[in-house]
Amino acid sequence: MSDISGQKSSPIALEPNYDEALDLSAEAVRAFLLHNPEFFVNNPDILEQLVVPHQEKGSVSLVELQSEQLRKKVRQLNYKLNQLIGVAKQNEKIYRVYTDLNVEILRCKSISEIQYKLETVLQERLNLQSVVLHLFRGPHALQELQRRLIIEKRFKTSTFFFGRLSQHEKQVVFGQETAESAALILLGDNKDMGILAVGSDDASHFTPDMDTLLLKQLQEVLNITMPTLLGY
Known part of the structure; x- marks a missing residue:
């Protein structure tokens, strides 16, 4: 198309509208970077020029900030890994203890010997x-009233109890022994043989959500060996 002089007009170069670019929201920039x-x-070159405010170091480059975040994540992962390794080693130790205990109980010739091995x-x-x-x-059996008190309160739905006992219950079960938290195991196929009580000085050692696998195995070994020794 020509102007009034009859000469063709040159195309008009449009300058980029920086105001529109600056109007981009943080969410839009974030979405763009996530998708790209x-x-x-x-x-x-842009990455090296970007600086980010840092509470301790002032302004740092994005690369430096990213490196610091990665190092932090590595430290956290190493800490969690060390925790898992520690738990695994502790679980292995406990497993070996109960395995050895079960074998020793099977070799016992009397109830007093079983008591000694357990202790x-x-x-x-x-x-x-x-x-x-x-x-x-x-002759040293738990009194009928005390037995009913413990069984009716602590063994309603299971042959195991883990947690804290009342002061009266601790006195009945442990006497003067320490038991800030306790594990109680009801013995006998018909729940009529006895109770094995284990106490800890740590109030959080025995908790209701504890796994019963190893104690279940101990319970079964005692249910097998004790009736014969007791003359049942």
């Missing part, structure tokens, strides 16, 4: 404070 993760790879292994190798074996029959 290769942006800084293709534009390394020795659980107190010395697992650092538990109290181990008491209460029988429901015999």
Whole structure:
């Protein structure tokens, strides 16, 4: 198209509208970068020029900030890994203790020998404070009223109890022994043989959500060996 002079007009060069670019929201920029993760790879010069406020170091480059964040994540992952390794080693130790204990109980020739093995292994190798074996029959049997109190309150839905006992319950089960938290195991296929009580000086050692696998195995070994020794 020509102007009044009859000469063709040159195309008008449009300048980029920087005001519109500056109006981009933070969310839009974030969305763009998330959908274009290769942006800084293709534009390394921009990456090196960007600076980010830092509470301790003032302004730092984005590369330096990213490196610091990666180092922090590595430290956190190493810490979690060390925790998991520690838990695994502790679980292996506990597993070996209960395996050895079950074998030793199978070799016992009397109830007093079983009591001694339980005390020795659980107190010395697992650092538990109290181990008491209460029988429901015999000259030293738990009184009927006390037995019913414990069973009706602590064994309503399971043959195991983990947690804290009332002061009266601690007195009945442990006497003067320490038991800030306790594990109670009801013995006998018909729940009529006795209670194995283990106490800790740590109030959080035995908790209701504890796994019962190893104690279940101990319970089964005691249910097999004790009736014969008691003359059931």
